[in-house]
Amino acid sequence: MNGGHMYWGFAALIGFGLLAPVAGIYPTFLMKCWCFALFACAFNLLLGYTGLLSFGHAAFLSVAAYVAGHTIRNLGFGPEWGILAGTLSAGVLGYVFGSLAIRRAGIYFAMITLALAQMLYFVWLQMKFTGGEDGLQGVPRGMLFGLIDLSDNTNLYYLVFAIFLAGFFLIHRVIHSPFGQVLQAIRENEPRAISLGYDVDRYKLVVFVLSAALSGLAGATKTLVFQLASLTDAHWHMSGEVVLMTLLGGLGTVFGPVVGAFVIIGLQNQLADKVGSWVQVIMGIIFVICVLVFRRGIVGELGRLLKRPL
Amino acid sequence: MADTDYILETRGLTKAFSGFVAVDGVDLRVRRGTIHALIGPNGAGKTTCFNLLTRFLAPTNGTITFNGRDITRMRPAAIARLGLVRSFQISATFPHMTVLENVRVALQRKTGISMHFWKSGRVLDRLNGRALELLEAVDLGAFAGAMTVELPYGRKRALEIATTLALDPEMMLLDEPTQGMGHEDVGRVVDLIRKVAVNRTVLMVEHNMNVVADLSDTITVLARGAVLAEGPYAEVSRNSRVLEAYVGSEQVGSEQVGSEQEEAT
Numbered sequence: 001m002n003g004g005h006m007y008w009g010f011a012a013l014i015g016f017g018l019l020a021p022v023a024g025i026y027p028t029f030l031m032k033c034w035c036f037a038l039f040a041c042a043f044n045l046l047l048g049y050t051g052l053l054s055f056g057h058a059a060f061l062s063v064a065a066y067v068a069g070h071t072i073r074n075l076g077f078g079p080e081w082g083i084l085a086g087t088l089s090a091g092v093l094g095y096v097f098g099s100l101a102i103r104r105a106g107i108y109f110a111m112i113t114l115a116l117a118q119m120l121y122f123v124w125l126q127m128k129f130t131g132g133e134d135g136l137q138g139v140p141r142g143m144l145f146g147l148i149d150l151s152d153n154t155n156l157y158y159l160v161f162a163i164f165l166a167g168f169f170l171i172h173r174v175i176h177s178p179f180g181q182v183l184q185a186i187r188e189n190e191p192r193a194i195s196l197g198y199d200v201d202r203y204k205l206v207v208f209v210l211s212a213a214l215s216g217l218a219g220a221t222k223t224l225v226f227q228l229a230s231l232t233d234a235h236w237h238m239s240g241e242v243v244l245m246t247l248l249g250g251l252g253t254v255f256g257p258v259v260g261a262f263v264i265i266g267l268q269n270q271l272a273d274k275v276g277s278w279v280q281v282i283m284g285i286i287f288v289i290c291v292l293v294f295r296r297g298i299v300g301e302l303g304r305l306l307k308r309p310l
Numbered sequence: 311m312a313d314t315d316y317i318l319e320t321r322g323l324t325k326a327f328s329g330f331v332a333v334d335g336v337d338l339r340v341r342r343g344t345i346h347a348l349i350g351p352n353g354a355g356k357t358t359c360f361n362l363l364t365r366f367l368a369p370t371n372g373t374i375t376f377n378g379r380d381i382t383r384m385r386p387a388a389i390a391r392l393g394l395v396r397s398f399q400i401s402a403t404f405p406h407m408t409v410l411e412n413v414r415v416a417l418q419r420k421t422g423i424s425m426h427f428w429k430s431g432r433v434l435d436r437l438n439g440r441a442l443e444l445l446e447a448v449d450l451g452a453f454a455g456a457m458t459v460e461l462p463y464g465r466k467r468a469l470e471i472a473t474t475l476a477l478d479p480e481m482m483l484l485d486e487p488t489q490g491m492g493h494e495d496v497g498r499v500v501d502l503i504r505k506v507a508v509n510r511t512v513l514m515v516e517h518n519m520n521v522v523a524d525l526s527d528t529i530t531v532l533a534r535g536a537v538l539a540e541g542p543y544a545e546v547s548r549n550s551r552v553l554e555a556y557v558g559s560e561q562v563g564s565e566q567v568g569s570e571q572e573e574a575t
Contacts, residue, residue: 173427173428173430174427174428176430176431177426177427177428177429177430177431178418178421178423178424178426178429178431178433178434179424179425179426179427179429180427180431181407181411181414181415181418181424181431181434182415182418182424184404184406184407184415185404185407185415188404188405188406188407189402189403189404189405191366191398191402192398192402192403192404194366194386194387194390195364195386195390195395195396195397195398195402196390196395196415196416196419196473196477197387197388197390197391197395197419197477198387198419198424199385199387199388200387202425203424203425206425206427207427210427
Protein backbone atom coordinates (compact mmCIF):
# COMPACT_ATOMS: atom_id res chain seq x y z
CA MET A 1 0.00 0.00 0.00
CA ASN A 2 2.64 2.42 1.11
CA GLY A 3 4.92 2.26 -1.91
CA GLY A 4 7.65 4.64 -2.92
CA HIS A 5 5.28 6.73 -5.04
CA MET A 6 3.64 7.93 -1.82
CA TYR A 7 6.89 9.51 -0.72
CA TRP A 8 7.03 11.42 -4.00
CA GLY A 9 3.54 12.61 -3.29
CA PHE A 10 4.48 13.75 0.20
CA ALA A 11 7.60 15.47 -1.12
CA ALA A 12 5.56 17.30 -3.78
CA LEU A 13 3.02 18.38 -1.18
CA ILE A 14 5.63 19.70 1.23
CA GLY A 15 7.60 21.36 -1.57
CA PHE A 16 4.47 23.08 -2.85
CA GLY A 17 3.51 24.21 0.64
CA LEU A 18 6.92 25.68 1.35
CA LEU A 19 7.34 27.41 -2.00
CA ALA A 20 3.83 28.56 -2.85
CA PRO A 21 3.91 31.86 -0.92
CA VAL A 22 7.38 32.60 -2.31
CA ALA A 23 6.04 32.00 -5.79
CA GLY A 24 3.64 34.84 -5.22
CA ILE A 25 0.37 33.09 -4.42
CA TYR A 26 -1.65 35.20 -2.05
CA PRO A 27 -0.88 33.80 1.45
CA THR A 28 -4.33 34.34 2.95
CA PHE A 29 -5.84 32.33 0.12
CA LEU A 30 -3.30 29.56 0.69
CA MET A 31 -3.96 29.53 4.42
CA LYS A 32 -7.66 29.19 3.80
CA CYS A 33 -6.93 26.29 1.46
CA TRP A 34 -4.78 24.49 4.02
CA CYS A 35 -7.45 24.91 6.71
CA PHE A 36 -10.10 23.43 4.46
CA ALA A 37 -7.72 20.74 3.23
CA LEU A 38 -7.26 19.62 6.83
CA PHE A 39 -11.01 19.77 7.39
CA ALA A 40 -11.60 17.61 4.31
CA CYS A 41 -8.87 15.14 5.32
CA ALA A 42 -10.49 14.78 8.75
CA PHE A 43 -13.84 14.21 7.06
CA ASN A 44 -12.28 11.67 4.70
CA LEU A 45 -10.98 9.70 7.69
CA LEU A 46 -14.61 9.15 8.62
CA LEU A 47 -16.26 8.70 5.21
CA GLY A 48 -13.42 7.34 3.09
CA TYR A 49 -11.75 5.06 5.59
CA THR A 50 -14.60 4.03 7.88
CA GLY A 51 -17.64 4.46 5.65
CA LEU A 52 -19.52 6.85 7.94
CA LEU A 53 -21.22 9.78 6.21
CA SER A 54 -21.56 12.65 8.65
CA PHE A 55 -23.63 15.53 7.40
CA GLY A 56 -22.93 17.70 10.41
CA HIS A 57 -19.22 18.30 10.34
CA ALA A 58 -19.74 22.07 10.29
CA ALA A 59 -20.57 21.70 13.99
CA PHE A 60 -17.00 20.72 14.81
CA LEU A 61 -15.46 23.37 12.59
CA SER A 62 -17.63 26.04 14.21
CA VAL A 63 -17.36 25.02 17.85
CA ALA A 64 -13.59 25.12 17.59
CA ALA A 65 -13.67 28.43 15.72
CA TYR A 66 -15.83 30.08 18.40
CA VAL A 67 -14.01 28.53 21.36
CA ALA A 68 -10.63 29.53 19.92
CA GLY A 69 -11.87 33.06 19.20
CA HIS A 70 -13.37 33.37 22.67
CA THR A 71 -10.26 32.00 24.40
CA ILE A 72 -7.96 34.39 22.57
CA ARG A 73 -10.03 37.57 22.34
CA ASN A 74 -12.21 37.48 25.46
CA LEU A 75 -10.08 35.47 27.86
CA GLY A 76 -6.78 36.86 26.64
CA PHE A 77 -4.85 33.63 26.11
CA GLY A 78 -2.16 33.15 23.48
CA PRO A 79 -2.95 31.67 20.05
CA GLU A 80 -1.54 28.23 20.94
CA TRP A 81 -4.02 27.97 23.82
CA GLY A 82 -6.85 29.09 21.59
CA ILE A 83 -6.07 26.35 19.07
CA LEU A 84 -5.72 23.75 21.81
CA ALA A 85 -9.01 24.75 23.48
CA GLY A 86 -10.79 24.79 20.12
CA THR A 87 -9.50 21.34 19.16
CA LEU A 88 -10.44 19.84 22.53
CA SER A 89 -13.92 21.34 22.46
CA ALA A 90 -14.51 19.83 19.03
CA GLY A 91 -13.32 16.47 20.33
CA VAL A 92 -15.72 16.65 23.28
CA LEU A 93 -18.58 17.68 21.02
CA GLY A 94 -17.60 14.81 18.71
CA TYR A 95 -17.94 12.42 21.63
CA VAL A 96 -21.44 13.72 22.41
CA PHE A 97 -22.67 13.75 18.79
CA GLY A 98 -20.95 10.47 18.03
CA SER A 99 -22.47 8.69 21.02
CA LEU A 100 -25.91 9.69 19.82
CA ALA A 101 -25.42 9.12 16.10
CA ILE A 102 -23.47 5.86 15.79
CA ARG A 103 -26.37 3.82 17.12
CA ARG A 104 -27.80 4.22 13.64
CA ALA A 105 -26.30 3.49 10.25
CA GLY A 106 -26.41 4.94 6.75
CA ILE A 107 -28.88 7.69 6.01
CA TYR A 108 -30.12 7.76 9.61
CA PHE A 109 -26.62 8.41 10.84
CA ALA A 110 -26.30 11.27 8.36
CA MET A 111 -29.66 12.73 9.36
CA ILE A 112 -28.88 12.63 13.10
CA THR A 113 -25.57 14.40 12.58
CA LEU A 114 -27.30 17.00 10.39
CA ALA A 115 -30.03 17.57 12.99
CA LEU A 116 -27.53 17.97 15.82
CA ALA A 117 -25.43 20.39 13.78
CA GLN A 118 -28.50 22.45 12.93
CA MET A 119 -29.41 22.64 16.60
CA LEU A 120 -25.93 23.90 17.32
CA TYR A 121 -26.29 26.52 14.57
CA PHE A 122 -29.27 28.02 16.36
CA VAL A 123 -27.47 27.85 19.70
CA TRP A 124 -24.66 29.94 18.18
CA LEU A 125 -27.21 32.33 16.72
CA GLN A 126 -28.76 32.93 20.15
CA MET A 127 -25.68 33.04 22.35
CA LYS A 128 -24.09 36.34 23.24
CA PHE A 129 -20.38 35.58 22.95
CA THR A 130 -20.66 34.44 19.33
CA GLY A 131 -21.85 37.86 18.24
CA GLY A 132 -24.86 36.27 16.51
CA GLU A 133 -25.08 37.27 12.87
CA ASP A 134 -22.12 39.62 13.15
CA GLY A 135 -19.79 36.84 14.23
CA LEU A 136 -16.99 36.93 16.74
CA GLN A 137 -14.79 39.60 15.21
CA GLY A 138 -11.40 41.10 15.81
CA VAL A 139 -9.60 38.07 17.19
CA PRO A 140 -5.97 39.14 17.67
CA ARG A 141 -3.42 36.81 16.12
CA GLY A 142 -0.98 37.49 18.94
CA MET A 143 2.41 35.96 19.59
CA LEU A 144 2.90 32.19 19.22
CA PHE A 145 4.42 30.90 22.49
CA GLY A 146 5.02 34.57 23.25
CA LEU A 147 7.85 34.54 20.72
CA ILE A 148 6.68 34.55 17.12
CA ASP A 149 4.62 37.44 15.87
CA LEU A 150 1.66 36.02 13.95
CA SER A 151 0.47 39.36 12.64
CA ASP A 152 3.23 38.79 10.10
CA ASN A 153 1.53 36.88 7.28
CA THR A 154 4.61 34.80 6.46
CA ASN A 155 4.99 33.59 10.05
CA LEU A 156 1.32 32.75 10.23
CA TYR A 157 1.45 31.00 6.87
CA TYR A 158 4.16 28.58 7.97
CA LEU A 159 2.35 27.93 11.25
CA VAL A 160 -0.84 27.09 9.38
CA PHE A 161 1.06 24.86 6.96
CA ALA A 162 2.81 23.09 9.86
CA ILE A 163 -0.56 22.50 11.57
CA PHE A 164 -1.95 21.12 8.33
CA LEU A 165 1.00 18.76 7.91
CA ALA A 166 0.75 17.56 11.52
CA GLY A 167 -2.94 16.76 11.05
CA PHE A 168 -2.36 15.24 7.60
CA PHE A 169 0.37 12.88 8.82
CA LEU A 170 -1.55 11.97 11.95
CA ILE A 171 -4.46 10.89 9.74
CA HIS A 172 -2.07 8.94 7.52
CA ARG A 173 -0.71 7.21 10.60
CA VAL A 174 -4.19 6.38 11.89
CA ILE A 175 -5.15 4.83 8.56
CA HIS A 176 -2.16 2.52 8.65
CA SER A 177 -2.27 1.73 12.37
CA PRO A 178 -3.69 -1.46 13.94
CA PHE A 179 -6.77 0.65 14.66
CA GLY A 180 -6.92 1.62 10.98
CA GLN A 181 -6.97 -2.05 9.99
CA VAL A 182 -10.08 -2.56 12.10
CA LEU A 183 -11.67 0.55 10.59
CA GLN A 184 -11.06 -0.83 7.13
CA ALA A 185 -12.56 -4.15 8.17
CA ILE A 186 -15.65 -2.33 9.45
CA ARG A 187 -15.96 -0.39 6.20
CA GLU A 188 -15.58 -3.50 4.07
CA ASN A 189 -17.86 -5.85 5.99
CA GLU A 190 -19.33 -4.70 9.26
CA PRO A 191 -21.21 -7.92 10.22
CA ARG A 192 -18.02 -9.89 9.67
CA ALA A 193 -16.04 -7.48 11.86
CA ILE A 194 -18.65 -8.01 14.59
CA SER A 195 -18.47 -11.77 14.18
CA LEU A 196 -14.70 -11.55 14.72
CA GLY A 197 -15.48 -10.09 18.14
CA TYR A 198 -14.96 -6.38 17.49
CA ASP A 199 -17.30 -3.96 19.24
CA VAL A 200 -17.64 -1.89 16.11
CA ASP A 201 -19.51 0.94 17.82
CA ARG A 202 -16.53 1.67 20.04
CA TYR A 203 -14.23 1.88 17.05
CA LYS A 204 -16.67 4.12 15.23
CA LEU A 205 -16.90 6.41 18.24
CA VAL A 206 -13.13 6.75 18.55
CA VAL A 207 -12.70 7.56 14.87
CA PHE A 208 -15.61 9.98 15.05
CA VAL A 209 -13.96 11.83 17.95
CA LEU A 210 -10.65 11.89 16.07
CA SER A 211 -12.29 13.26 12.97
CA ALA A 212 -14.19 15.88 14.99
CA ALA A 213 -11.08 17.00 16.86
CA LEU A 214 -9.08 17.35 13.63
CA SER A 215 -11.94 19.27 12.04
CA GLY A 216 -11.78 21.46 15.14
CA LEU A 217 -8.07 21.97 14.65
CA ALA A 218 -8.87 23.26 11.17
CA GLY A 219 -11.63 25.52 12.48
CA ALA A 220 -9.53 27.01 15.28
CA THR A 221 -6.67 27.67 12.87
CA LYS A 222 -9.05 29.34 10.46
CA THR A 223 -10.18 31.74 13.22
CA LEU A 224 -6.59 32.82 13.60
CA VAL A 225 -6.22 33.37 9.85
CA PHE A 226 -9.36 35.47 9.38
CA GLN A 227 -9.45 36.86 12.94
CA LEU A 228 -13.09 35.95 12.81
CA ALA A 229 -15.44 33.13 13.71
CA SER A 230 -18.85 33.37 12.09
CA LEU A 231 -22.09 31.53 11.48
CA THR A 232 -20.88 30.58 7.99
CA ASP A 233 -18.73 27.93 9.66
CA ALA A 234 -21.78 26.41 11.36
CA HIS A 235 -24.18 26.51 8.40
CA TRP A 236 -25.16 23.23 6.78
CA HIS A 237 -23.67 24.54 3.52
CA MET A 238 -20.32 24.03 5.19
CA SER A 239 -21.14 20.40 5.97
CA GLY A 240 -22.09 19.96 2.32
CA GLU A 241 -19.00 21.71 1.03
CA VAL A 242 -16.67 19.33 2.85
CA VAL A 243 -18.51 16.38 1.29
CA LEU A 244 -18.03 18.00 -2.13
CA MET A 245 -14.32 18.64 -1.56
CA THR A 246 -13.75 15.06 -0.48
CA LEU A 247 -15.73 13.50 -3.33
CA LEU A 248 -14.27 15.80 -5.97
CA GLY A 249 -10.71 15.14 -4.82
CA GLY A 250 -11.18 11.42 -4.32
CA LEU A 251 -12.89 9.59 -1.50
CA GLY A 252 -10.63 7.30 0.47
CA THR A 253 -7.45 8.62 -1.11
CA VAL A 254 -4.66 10.25 0.87
CA PHE A 255 -4.24 13.33 -1.32
CA GLY A 256 -7.78 13.63 -2.68
CA PRO A 257 -9.28 15.87 -0.01
CA VAL A 258 -6.32 18.26 -0.29
CA VAL A 259 -6.77 18.58 -4.06
CA GLY A 260 -10.54 18.88 -3.62
CA ALA A 261 -10.17 21.68 -1.09
CA PHE A 262 -7.79 23.64 -3.33
CA VAL A 263 -10.05 23.26 -6.36
CA ILE A 264 -13.22 24.30 -4.54
CA ILE A 265 -11.69 27.20 -2.61
CA GLY A 266 -9.82 28.27 -5.74
CA LEU A 267 -12.97 28.27 -7.84
CA GLN A 268 -14.94 30.16 -5.20
CA ASN A 269 -12.16 32.70 -5.02
CA GLN A 270 -11.92 33.14 -8.79
CA LEU A 271 -15.62 33.16 -9.49
CA ALA A 272 -17.07 35.05 -6.52
CA ASP A 273 -16.49 38.55 -7.91
CA LYS A 274 -17.26 37.54 -11.50
CA VAL A 275 -20.50 35.59 -11.26
CA GLY A 276 -21.76 36.44 -7.77
CA SER A 277 -24.13 33.96 -6.25
CA TRP A 278 -24.06 31.86 -9.45
CA VAL A 279 -21.04 30.28 -7.84
CA GLN A 280 -23.44 27.99 -5.94
CA VAL A 281 -24.96 26.83 -9.22
CA ILE A 282 -21.52 26.14 -10.64
CA MET A 283 -20.62 24.13 -7.51
CA GLY A 284 -23.79 22.14 -8.00
CA ILE A 285 -22.93 21.42 -11.62
CA ILE A 286 -19.42 20.32 -10.64
CA PHE A 287 -20.92 17.98 -8.09
CA VAL A 288 -23.23 16.43 -10.67
CA ILE A 289 -20.41 16.00 -13.19
CA CYS A 290 -18.20 14.49 -10.53
CA VAL A 291 -20.81 11.92 -9.55
CA LEU A 292 -21.73 11.10 -13.16
CA VAL A 293 -18.39 11.07 -14.90
CA PHE A 294 -15.52 10.58 -12.51
CA ARG A 295 -16.89 8.96 -9.43
CA ARG A 296 -13.47 8.21 -7.98
CA GLY A 297 -12.64 11.91 -7.89
CA ILE A 298 -9.61 13.64 -9.37
CA VAL A 299 -6.98 11.79 -7.35
CA GLY A 300 -8.92 8.54 -7.43
CA GLU A 301 -9.04 8.57 -11.25
CA LEU A 302 -5.38 9.52 -11.40
CA GLY A 303 -4.54 6.63 -9.09
CA ARG A 304 -6.45 4.29 -11.36
CA LEU A 305 -4.54 5.50 -14.41
CA LEU A 306 -1.25 4.99 -12.60
CA LYS A 307 -2.57 1.71 -11.13
CA ARG A 308 -1.52 2.83 -7.68
CA PRO A 309 -3.42 3.99 -4.63
CA LEU A 310 -2.68 7.65 -3.98
CA MET B 311 -23.32 -28.33 35.57
CA ALA B 312 -25.26 -31.39 34.55
CA ASP B 313 -25.21 -30.52 30.86
CA THR B 314 -21.54 -30.00 30.20
CA ASP B 315 -21.98 -32.64 27.55
CA TYR B 316 -23.80 -30.03 25.52
CA ILE B 317 -21.87 -26.98 24.50
CA LEU B 318 -24.84 -25.11 23.07
CA GLU B 319 -28.43 -25.38 24.15
CA THR B 320 -31.58 -23.49 23.30
CA ARG B 321 -34.90 -23.72 25.07
CA GLY B 322 -38.10 -22.57 23.43
CA LEU B 323 -36.19 -20.34 21.02
CA THR B 324 -38.72 -18.22 19.17
CA LYS B 325 -38.53 -15.37 16.72
CA ALA B 326 -41.66 -13.68 15.49
CA PHE B 327 -41.55 -11.08 12.77
CA SER B 328 -44.69 -9.03 12.33
CA GLY B 329 -47.36 -11.52 11.40
CA PHE B 330 -45.16 -14.53 10.98
CA VAL B 331 -43.20 -16.84 13.27
CA ALA B 332 -39.87 -17.72 11.66
CA VAL B 333 -38.53 -19.81 14.51
CA ASP B 334 -41.05 -21.43 16.80
CA GLY B 335 -40.03 -22.93 20.12
CA VAL B 336 -36.85 -24.63 18.99
CA ASP B 337 -35.00 -26.78 21.52
CA LEU B 338 -31.62 -27.46 20.07
CA ARG B 339 -28.81 -29.25 21.85
CA VAL B 340 -25.38 -29.51 20.32
CA ARG B 341 -23.04 -32.07 21.83
CA ARG B 342 -19.48 -30.95 22.46
CA GLY B 343 -16.94 -32.04 19.88
CA THR B 344 -19.44 -33.11 17.24
CA ILE B 345 -20.44 -31.87 13.81
CA HIS B 346 -24.09 -31.00 13.93
CA ALA B 347 -26.06 -30.13 10.80
CA LEU B 348 -29.18 -28.03 10.62
CA ILE B 349 -31.21 -28.83 7.53
CA GLY B 350 -34.66 -28.12 6.24
CA PRO B 351 -36.52 -26.84 3.21
CA ASN B 352 -36.46 -23.20 2.15
CA GLY B 353 -37.92 -20.86 4.70
CA ALA B 354 -37.61 -23.40 7.50
CA GLY B 355 -35.87 -20.83 9.67
CA LYS B 356 -32.31 -22.13 9.54
CA THR B 357 -30.58 -18.85 8.91
CA THR B 358 -32.87 -17.03 11.34
CA CYS B 359 -31.88 -19.63 13.90
CA PHE B 360 -28.22 -18.89 13.20
CA ASN B 361 -28.79 -15.19 13.53
CA LEU B 362 -30.47 -15.76 16.87
CA LEU B 363 -27.68 -17.96 18.19
CA THR B 364 -25.09 -15.29 17.43
CA ARG B 365 -27.44 -12.51 18.49
CA PHE B 366 -27.49 -10.81 15.09
CA LEU B 367 -31.21 -10.99 15.74
CA ALA B 368 -32.86 -10.70 19.15
CA PRO B 369 -35.10 -13.64 20.06
CA THR B 370 -38.73 -12.93 20.91
CA ASN B 371 -38.71 -15.72 23.45
CA GLY B 372 -36.55 -18.51 24.78
CA THR B 373 -33.02 -18.85 26.10
CA ILE B 374 -29.64 -19.75 24.65
CA THR B 375 -26.86 -21.16 26.78
CA PHE B 376 -23.28 -21.61 25.63
CA ASN B 377 -20.96 -23.58 27.91
CA GLY B 378 -23.54 -23.36 30.65
CA ARG B 379 -23.70 -19.59 30.36
CA ASP B 380 -26.83 -17.69 29.39
CA ILE B 381 -25.96 -15.67 26.28
CA THR B 382 -29.50 -14.75 25.30
CA ARG B 383 -29.02 -11.04 25.96
CA MET B 384 -25.35 -10.65 25.06
CA ARG B 385 -24.09 -8.48 22.24
CA PRO B 386 -22.87 -10.29 19.10
CA ALA B 387 -19.25 -9.20 19.46
CA ALA B 388 -19.20 -10.42 23.08
CA ILE B 389 -20.57 -13.81 21.99
CA ALA B 390 -17.82 -14.05 19.41
CA ARG B 391 -15.26 -13.34 22.11
CA LEU B 392 -16.62 -16.21 24.19
CA GLY B 393 -15.62 -18.56 21.38
CA LEU B 394 -18.83 -18.97 19.40
CA VAL B 395 -17.93 -17.66 15.96
CA ARG B 396 -20.08 -17.73 12.86
CA SER B 397 -19.62 -17.57 9.13
CA PHE B 398 -22.14 -16.14 6.71
CA GLN B 399 -24.27 -17.47 3.89
CA ILE B 400 -22.55 -15.27 1.36
CA SER B 401 -18.80 -15.47 1.82
CA ALA B 402 -17.78 -12.87 4.36
CA THR B 403 -14.34 -11.49 3.62
CA PHE B 404 -12.83 -8.03 3.54
CA PRO B 405 -12.55 -7.67 -0.26
CA HIS B 406 -10.08 -4.78 -0.51
CA MET B 407 -7.66 -6.09 2.03
CA THR B 408 -5.03 -8.66 1.10
CA VAL B 409 -5.61 -12.31 1.90
CA LEU B 410 -3.00 -12.09 4.64
CA GLU B 411 -4.57 -8.96 6.12
CA ASN B 412 -7.94 -10.70 6.28
CA VAL B 413 -6.55 -13.32 8.63
CA ARG B 414 -4.36 -10.87 10.47
CA VAL B 415 -7.20 -8.57 11.39
CA ALA B 416 -8.76 -11.54 13.20
CA LEU B 417 -5.49 -12.46 14.93
CA GLN B 418 -5.04 -8.84 15.90
CA ARG B 419 -7.99 -8.75 18.27
CA LYS B 420 -6.39 -10.76 21.04
CA THR B 421 -3.23 -8.62 21.02
CA GLY B 422 -5.14 -5.79 22.66
CA ILE B 423 -3.62 -3.11 20.42
CA SER B 424 -6.57 -2.70 18.10
CA MET B 425 -7.46 0.71 19.53
CA HIS B 426 -3.91 1.99 19.15
CA PHE B 427 -4.42 4.52 16.40
CA TRP B 428 -1.04 6.13 16.97
CA LYS B 429 1.03 3.00 16.30
CA SER B 430 2.58 2.10 13.00
CA GLY B 431 0.96 -0.78 11.17
CA ARG B 432 4.34 -2.48 11.21
CA VAL B 433 3.68 -3.72 14.77
CA LEU B 434 1.26 -6.14 13.13
CA ASP B 435 4.04 -7.80 11.14
CA ARG B 436 4.80 -10.12 14.03
CA LEU B 437 1.43 -11.76 13.39
CA ASN B 438 2.37 -12.56 9.78
CA GLY B 439 3.94 -15.92 10.63
CA ARG B 440 0.84 -17.22 12.37
CA ALA B 441 -1.38 -15.78 9.62
CA LEU B 442 0.65 -17.60 6.97
CA GLU B 443 0.37 -20.85 8.90
CA LEU B 444 -3.40 -20.51 8.93
CA LEU B 445 -3.40 -19.73 5.21
CA GLU B 446 -1.24 -22.77 4.50
CA ALA B 447 -3.72 -24.89 6.41
CA VAL B 448 -6.41 -23.98 3.88
CA ASP B 449 -4.08 -24.07 0.85
CA LEU B 450 -4.01 -20.32 0.47
CA GLY B 451 -0.35 -19.76 1.29
CA ALA B 452 0.43 -18.85 -2.33
CA PHE B 453 -2.27 -16.16 -2.34
CA ALA B 454 -1.17 -14.32 0.81
CA GLY B 455 -0.33 -11.11 -1.03
CA ALA B 456 -3.31 -11.12 -3.37
CA MET B 457 -6.26 -8.78 -3.06
CA THR B 458 -9.14 -10.80 -1.66
CA VAL B 459 -11.64 -9.49 -4.20
CA GLU B 460 -9.65 -11.26 -6.92
CA LEU B 461 -9.93 -14.74 -5.39
CA PRO B 462 -12.29 -17.30 -6.93
CA TYR B 463 -15.36 -18.04 -4.84
CA GLY B 464 -14.23 -21.35 -3.38
CA ARG B 465 -10.98 -19.77 -2.23
CA LYS B 466 -12.89 -16.97 -0.54
CA ARG B 467 -14.79 -19.53 1.49
CA ALA B 468 -11.52 -21.17 2.46
CA LEU B 469 -10.19 -17.77 3.48
CA GLU B 470 -13.28 -17.20 5.57
CA ILE B 471 -12.63 -20.43 7.41
CA ALA B 472 -8.99 -19.50 7.95
CA THR B 473 -10.10 -16.15 9.36
CA THR B 474 -12.53 -17.85 11.70
CA LEU B 475 -9.83 -20.30 12.77
CA ALA B 476 -7.57 -17.37 13.63
CA LEU B 477 -9.87 -16.74 16.58
CA ASP B 478 -9.39 -20.35 17.68
CA PRO B 479 -13.09 -20.63 18.51
CA GLU B 480 -14.46 -23.43 20.64
CA MET B 481 -17.45 -23.64 18.36
CA MET B 482 -17.96 -22.66 14.73
CA LEU B 483 -21.28 -21.93 13.09
CA LEU B 484 -21.03 -22.37 9.33
CA ASP B 485 -23.86 -21.03 7.21
CA GLU B 486 -23.96 -23.07 4.00
CA PRO B 487 -20.21 -23.56 3.66
CA THR B 488 -20.44 -25.21 0.22
CA GLN B 489 -23.14 -23.05 -1.28
CA GLY B 490 -22.56 -22.02 -4.88
CA MET B 491 -19.44 -24.16 -5.26
CA GLY B 492 -18.29 -26.49 -7.98
CA HIS B 493 -17.59 -30.14 -7.32
CA GLU B 494 -13.89 -29.81 -6.69
CA ASP B 495 -14.29 -26.95 -4.23
CA VAL B 496 -16.98 -28.83 -2.33
CA GLY B 497 -14.56 -31.70 -1.76
CA ARG B 498 -11.90 -29.31 -0.58
CA VAL B 499 -14.21 -27.59 1.90
CA VAL B 500 -15.52 -30.89 3.24
CA ASP B 501 -11.97 -32.03 3.96
CA LEU B 502 -11.27 -28.70 5.55
CA ILE B 503 -14.30 -28.84 7.83
CA ARG B 504 -13.38 -32.33 8.91
CA LYS B 505 -9.88 -31.14 9.67
CA VAL B 506 -10.89 -28.09 11.69
CA ALA B 507 -13.59 -29.96 13.59
CA VAL B 508 -11.07 -32.18 15.33
CA ASN B 509 -10.89 -30.18 18.53
CA ARG B 510 -14.04 -28.19 18.06
CA THR B 511 -17.76 -28.28 17.78
CA VAL B 512 -19.30 -27.35 14.45
CA LEU B 513 -22.89 -26.44 13.77
CA MET B 514 -23.67 -25.94 10.12
CA VAL B 515 -26.57 -25.13 7.87
CA GLU B 516 -26.13 -27.09 4.66
CA HIS B 517 -28.24 -27.99 1.65
CA ASN B 518 -25.91 -30.41 -0.01
CA MET B 519 -27.07 -33.74 1.39
CA ASN B 520 -23.90 -35.54 0.38
CA VAL B 521 -21.94 -33.12 2.51
CA VAL B 522 -24.37 -33.51 5.39
CA ALA B 523 -24.29 -37.30 5.19
CA ASP B 524 -20.54 -37.28 4.92
CA LEU B 525 -19.75 -34.96 7.80
CA SER B 526 -22.42 -34.79 10.44
CA ASP B 527 -22.76 -36.78 13.61
CA THR B 528 -26.22 -35.42 14.29
CA ILE B 529 -28.80 -33.78 12.07
CA THR B 530 -31.65 -31.56 13.15
CA VAL B 531 -34.38 -31.06 10.59
CA LEU B 532 -36.32 -27.82 10.77
CA ALA B 533 -39.61 -27.20 9.00
CA ARG B 534 -41.76 -24.13 9.37
CA GLY B 535 -39.62 -22.90 12.22
CA ALA B 536 -39.95 -26.01 14.37
CA VAL B 537 -37.85 -29.12 14.91
CA LEU B 538 -39.22 -31.96 12.81
CA ALA B 539 -36.70 -34.67 13.50
CA GLU B 540 -33.29 -35.20 15.02
CA GLY B 541 -30.73 -37.97 14.85
CA PRO B 542 -27.96 -39.44 12.73
CA TYR B 543 -28.26 -39.22 8.94
CA ALA B 544 -29.30 -42.83 8.41
CA GLU B 545 -32.22 -42.37 10.76
CA VAL B 546 -33.34 -38.94 9.67
CA SER B 547 -33.18 -39.69 5.95
CA ARG B 548 -35.71 -42.50 6.39
CA ASN B 549 -38.09 -40.45 8.48
CA SER B 550 -41.34 -40.17 6.54
CA ARG B 551 -42.19 -36.71 7.93
CA VAL B 552 -38.85 -35.42 6.76
CA LEU B 553 -39.37 -36.82 3.30
CA GLU B 554 -42.76 -35.25 3.18
CA ALA B 555 -41.43 -31.86 4.24
CA TYR B 556 -39.02 -31.92 1.33
CA VAL B 557 -41.94 -32.67 -1.02
CA GLY B 558 -41.05 -36.08 -2.27
CA SER B 559 -37.96 -38.07 -1.49
CA GLU B 560 -35.85 -37.17 -4.51
CA GLN B 561 -34.45 -34.05 -2.93
CA VAL B 562 -33.05 -35.77 0.12
CA GLY B 563 -30.02 -37.73 -0.84
CA SER B 564 -29.52 -35.92 -4.11
CA GLU B 565 -27.09 -33.13 -4.44
CA GLN B 566 -28.49 -29.67 -4.48
CA VAL B 567 -26.29 -27.15 -6.11
CA GLY B 568 -27.50 -23.68 -6.79
CA SER B 569 -28.62 -20.67 -4.92
CA GLU B 570 -30.81 -21.17 -1.91
CA GLN B 571 -32.32 -17.95 -0.74
CA GLU B 572 -33.22 -18.10 2.93
CA GLU B 573 -35.33 -15.54 4.68
CA ALA B 574 -32.39 -13.84 6.29
CA THR B 575 -33.86 -10.87 8.06
